[in-house]
Amino acid sequence: MSVKEKIKKGVLPLNFEKAFKPADIRGIYPTEINEEVAYRTARAFVALYGLKEVIVGRDMRLSSPSLRNAFVRGAKAQGANVIDIGLADTPAVYFSSGTYAKYGVMITASHNPKEFNGLKLVKSGAIPLTDTDGLDKIKTLVLENKFPKPKKTGTIKKKAILKEYKKYLQSLVNIPSKRKISVVIDAGNGMATVLAPIICGGYPIEMHPLFFGLDGSFPNRDSNPTLEENQWPIKAEIKKARPDFGVAFDGDVDRVAFFDEQGKAMNSSLIGALIAKHILQNEKMKGTKIAYTNFTGKSFLETIRKYGGTPIRAKVGHSFIKKTMRKEDALFACELSAHFYFKENYYADSGVLAFLRILEEYARPENEGKKFSELVAEFDKYKQTEEELIAVTDKEGTLALIEKTYTEMNPLLTDTFDGFHAEFPTYWFTVAESITEDALKFVLEAADEETMFSKRKEILELIKKFNT
Numbered sequence: 001m002s003v004k005e006k007i008k009k010g011v012l013p014l015n016f017e018k019a020f021k022p023a024d025i026r027g028i029y030p031t032e033i034n035e036e037v038a039y040r041t042a043r044a045f046v047a048l049y050g051l052k053e054v055i056v057g058r059d060m061r062l063s064s065p066s067l068r069n070a071f072v073r074g075a076k077a078q079g080a081n082v083i084d085i086g087l088a089d090t091p092a093v094y095f096s097s098g099t100y101a102k103y104g105v106m107i108t109a110s111h112n113p114k115e116f117n118g119l120k121l122v123k124s125g126a127i128p129l130t131d132t133d134g135l136d137k138i139k140t141l142v143l144e145n146k147f148p149k150p151k152k153t154g155t156i157k158k159k160a161i162l163k164e165y166k167k168y169l170q171s172l173v174n175i176p177s178k179r180k181i182s183v184v185i186d187a188g189n190g191m192a193t194v195l196a197p198i199i200c201g202g203y204p205i206e207m208h209p210l211f212f213g214l215d216g217s218f219p220n221r222d223s224n225p226t227l228e229e230n231q232w233p234i235k236a237e238i239k240k241a242r243p244d245f246g247v248a249f250d251g252d253v254d255r256v257a258f259f260d261e262q263g264k265a266m267n268s269s270l271i272g273a274l275i276a277k278h279i280l281q282n283e284k285m286k287g288t289k290i291a292y293t294n295f296t297g298k299s300f301l302e303t304i305r306k307y308g309g310t311p312i313r314a315k316v317g318h319s320f321i322k323k324t325m326r327k328e329d330a331l332f333a334c335e336l337s338a339h340f341y342f343k344e345n346y347y348a349d350s351g352v353l354a355f356l357r358i359l360e361e362y363a364r365p366e367n368e369g370k371k372f373s374e375l376v377a378e379f380d381k382y383k384q385t386e387e388e389l390i391a392v393t394d395k396e397g398t399l400a401l402i403e404k405t406y407t408e409m410n411p412l413l414t415d416t417f418d419g420f421h422a423e424f425p426t427y428w429f430t431v432a433e434s435i436t437e438d439a440l441k442f443v444l445e446a447a448d449e450e451t452m453f454s455k456r457k458e459i460l461e462l463i464k465k466f467n468t
Contacts, residue, residue, distance in 0.1 A: 011034070011036045012034075012036050012037060012040075012142070012143075013030060013031050013032055013033070013034055013037070014031075015027070015031055015032045016032060016033065016034075016037050016142070017139065017143075018032050019032040019033040019037065019118065020131070020135060020136075020138075020139045021131075021435070021436050022130055022131045022132075022135075022317075022319070022435045022436065023128055023129075023130045023131070023135075023317065023318060023319040024118055024119065024120045024121070024128075024129075024135075025037070025041060025118050025119040025120075025121070025135075026109055026110075026112065026116060026117070026118030026119075027116065027117075027118065028115050028116055029063045029067075029115065029116065029117045030063070033067070033117055033118060033119075034067075035066055035067060035069075035070035036070070037142065038067045038068075038070040038071040038074065038107075038119065039070040039071065039073055039074035039077075040074060040141070040142040040145060041071065041074065041119055041121075041138060041142055042054075042070070042071040042072070042073070042074025042075040042077075042078065042105075043074045043075070043077060043078040043141075043147045044137075044138040044141035044142055044147070045075070045103070045105070045121060045138060046074075046075050046078035046079065046080040047078055047141065047147050047148055048134060048137055048138060048141065049103060049123070049134075051075075051080045051103050052079075052080060052081065053080060053081045053082075053083055053102055053103075054075050054080045054081075054082060054083070054102065054103050054104060054105065055083045055085060055093060055096050055097055055100070055102050055103070055104030055105070056068060056071060056072060056075070056082055056083065056084050056085065056104065056105055056107070057085045057086070057087075057088035057090075057092060057093040057096070057104070057105070057106050057107070058086070058087060058088070058106070058107035058108070059087070059088075059089075059090075059106075059107065059108040059190065059191050059216070059251055059252050060087065060189070060190065060191060060193075060214035060215065060216045060251070061107075061108065061109060061114065061117050061216035061251070062114070062216040062217060063117045063216075064107050064108070064117060064216065067107050067117055067119075068107050071105060071107065071119070072084065072156060075154060076153055076154035076155070076156065077150070077153065077154075078147060078150055078154070079150025079151060079152060079153065079154050080154045081154045081155045081156070081157070082154060082155070082156040082157070083096075083100070083102065083157060083159050084156055084157065084158045084159065085158075085159050085160075085161050086158065086160075087191070087194060087214070088106070088161070088191065088194075089191040089192070089194070089195055089252055089253035089254070089351075089352070090106045090108055090110065090120060090191075090252040090253060090254040091253060091254060091345060091348065091349070091350035091351070091352060091353065092161060092162075092165050092195075093105075093106040093120070093122070093126075094122065094126035094345060094346055094348040094350070095126075095161070095165055095168060095345065095346070096161055096165075097122045097123075097124060097125060097126040097346070098125050098126045098345075098346035098348075099164075099168070101124045101125065102124055103121075103122065103123055103124055104121075104122050104126075105119055105120065105121050105122070106119070106120040106122075106252065107119060108120060108251065108252040109223075109251070110223070110250060110251060110252050110254060110255075111223045111224040111225075111226075111250040111251060111252075111255060112223060112224075113218070113222050113223065114216060114217055114218045114222070114223070121134075121135070121138075125346055126345075126346035126347070126348045127322070127326075128318065128319045128322060130319045162194075162198060166198050166199060166202070169199060169352065169353060169356060170199075170202050172344050172353065172356070173353075173356045173357065173359070173360050174360065175203050175204070175359060175360050175363045176363070176365075178204055179204060179363070179368065180204050180205070180206045181203075181204060181205055181206065181244050181359065181362060181363060182205075182206040182208065182241070182242075182243035182244045183200075183205055183206070183207055183208065183243055183244060183245060183246065183247065183359075184208040184210060184234060184237050184238050184241055184243045184245075184246035184247070184259075185200075185207055185208065185209055185210065185246070185247055185248075185249075186210040186211055186221075186225065186233065186234040186237070186246065186247065186248035186249065187209065187210065187211050187212045187213075187249060188211050188218065188220070188221055188223060188225060188230075188248060188249060188250065188251065189211050189212075189213055189214060189215040189216075189217075189218055189219065189220060190214075190223060190249060190250065190251035190252065190253065191214075191249075191251065191252055191253050192212075192249035192253050192351075192352075193212045193213055193214050194214070195253060195352055196209070196212075196249075196352075199352055199355075199356070203356075203359065204363075205359070206243075208237065208241045208243055210233060210234060210237050210248075211233070218251075220233060221233055223250050223251035224250055225248035225249060225250055225255070225256070225257040225338070226255070226257050226268075226337065226338045226386075228265070230248075231248065231257070231259075231265055234246050234248050234259060234263070235259065235263035235265075236263075238259055238261070238262070238263035239262075239263050242261070243261065244261060244362065244371075244372055245258065245259060245260055245261055245358075245362070245372035246258070246259035246263070247259070247355050249351050249352075250338075250351070253350070253351045253352055254339065254349045254350065254351055255337065255338040255339050255349070255351050256338055256340070256351030256352070256354050256355055257338050258271050258358065260371070260372040260373040260376070261371050261372050261373060262373065264373070266376060267297060267336075267380075267384055268296075268334060268335070268336050268337070268338045268339075268340075269296045269297030269299060269300045269334065269336060269379075269384065270297070270299065270300075270376045270379045270380055271334070271340070271354070271358065271376070272292075272296060272300045272332075272334025272340065273297075273299050273300045273302075273303040273334075273376075273378075273379040274358065274361060274375060274376055274379065275332060275334070275340065275354065275357050275358065275361070276290055276300065276303050276304050276307065276309060276332060276334070277303055277307050277361075277378075278357060278358075278360065278361040279309075279331060279332055280304070280307035280308055280309045281307065285308075285309075285331070286308040286309075287308065287309070287310055288309050288310065288330075288331045288332075289309070289310045289311075289312045289328050289329060289330040289331060290304045290309045290310070290311060290312065290330055290331060290332045290333065291311075291312045291313070291314045291321060291324055291325055291328070291330045291332070291333035291334075291341070292304065292311055292312070292313060292314070292333070292334065293313065293314055293315065293316045293321070293335060293336070293418065294313070294316070294415075294417065294418050294419065294421045294430040294432075295316050295335070295336045295387055295430055295441070295443045296334055296335065296336050297336075297379075297382060297384050297445055298381075298382055298428070298445060299379040299380070299381055299382060300334055300379075303379060312324060312325075312328045312330050313417065314333065315417070315418040316335065316418055316432065316441070317435070318335075318339060318341075318348075318349060321333050321335060321339075321341055322341065322347045322348060325341060325343065325347040326347050329343070330343065330347075331343045335349075336386075336387050336443065337387060338351075340353070340354035340357075342354075342357075361375070362375065382445045382446065382447060383445065383446050383447075383448060383449045383451075383452040384443065384444070384445040384446075384452070385442075385443055385444045385445070385452060385456055386443070387441060387442070387443045388441070388442045388443065389434060389437065389439045389440075389441060389442075390439055390440045390441075390442055390460070390463055391437075391438060391439045392438060392439060392440055392463060392466075392467045393438070393467045394466070394467065395433045395434070395438065395439070395440060396433070397466065398440060398463055398466050398467060399419065399420060399431060399432075399433060399440065401462065401466050402420055402431050402459065402462065402463070403416070403420045405462060406420075406422045407422070409424070411423055411424050412424060412425065418430070418432055419431050419432025419433065419440075419441070420432070426446060426447045426448075426451050427444060427445065427446035427447065427451050427452065427455050428444070428445055428446075429442070429443065429444035429445070429455070429459065430442070430443055431459075440463065442459070442460075444456050444459065
């Protein structure tokens with residue numbers, strides 16, 4: 001029986017396999033992911049790992065309640081008891097998985113547009129499930145739809161975690177300052193709506209809320225706050241409210257974008273450098289391991305070294321970064337895509353903990369009177385493009401051409417640790433294959449803006465020529 005014939009016998013979407021990515025399940029609803037995918041995934045998850053209990057959380061997307069119900073039915077049908085934490089941000093699921101030592105799922109499509117949804121599966125301790133350690137087996141079980149018969153049907157109980165979650169987060173941050181700090185917080189109609197007032201309630205914050213109110217249709221902006229087209233509302237609000245700084249969260253709060261007092265978007269490498277400095281200023285933290293990637297800015301790496309940290313390189317992608325952090329016992333990591341990872345958060349990414357760390361640094365007595373832009377000026381030495389996703393027809397061939405072309409230009413150094421990375425006297429760049437799409441990921445940094453634009457144009461023209 002062919003794959004298509006097997007799918008037609010059930011009610012799986014014909015394109016369901018597209019939703020199985022290397023580190024999660026995510027696709028367009030309902031043509032790539034639907035209730036049957038969620039139901040079978042739950043049964044496969046429970047059966048594969050012999051789970052007696054599983055944590056379930058969901059975001060506010062329009063299809064999330066239905067997918068949650070299907071997942072719960074599947075988990076119970078396979079004999080697992082469901083711990084339902086209800087509406088939650090993804091870091092809260094990581095917290096629950098780590099704190100209670102349980103496997104879990106977060107129903108979300110994170111920063112993707114409203115037509116998407118997905119399942120983030122984690123093992124006990126918030127360890128992400130990937131295609132190399134179980135996700136491919138789950139995909140096979142979903143297709144075959146054959147599961148061992150459980151001895152009994154599972155149950156469901158609701159568990160409120162917000163108070164415990166808030167207490168946990170606040171135990172990690174110390175803000176002695178009593179002065180009011182004015183912050184514009186753009187929740188983007190996502191889960192920050194629930195979390196921000198609770199977290200901010202314990203700190204001297206004058207909050208200017210923007211797009212609060214859960215709405216999975218994203219009526220005001222798309223979920224990704226790092227895209228320039230989604231930033232104009234917070235920039236306008238900052239000019240109006242004149243706060244100390246601003247933050248914008250994605251739908252499930254695992255990434256966060258920062259803006260200075262003028263509304264200028266801050267490169268995530270600069271925010272990462274500020275957090276690294278904040279950590280390493282404590283003498284007890286000298287030598288602490290901090291992870292970086294070939295895509296983060298050079299100033300992040302330089303800051304780690306300058307303040308006595310030990311830089312550890314990781315491949316781009318949350319599963320790679322978390323694995324490296326665990327192996328090396330790294331305390332912190334920064335990814336250019338506005339993900340910030342913390343050992344205290346079970347080596348997982350948390351937009352809200354990144355916000356609290358920056359708030360803690362801004363509130364230091366020695367920083368009183370400083371503008372936010374002045375805090376990051378120390379690291380703002382280079383001009384960096386945003387991480388770009390460039391569609392190509394031949395990923396391997398294009399990457400090989402770039403490597404050959406720029407290796408022949410006698411660079412200061414090259415490496416293929418994660419894609420192709422080359423450094424020249426006045427610029428460096430990294431190009432890597434996208435795992436999930438027919439595209440290359442690309443970022444370039446230079447000593448000045450003119451070099452940045454000219455070298456970016458040069459490389460993009462080489463890519464375009466090869467693919468036409």
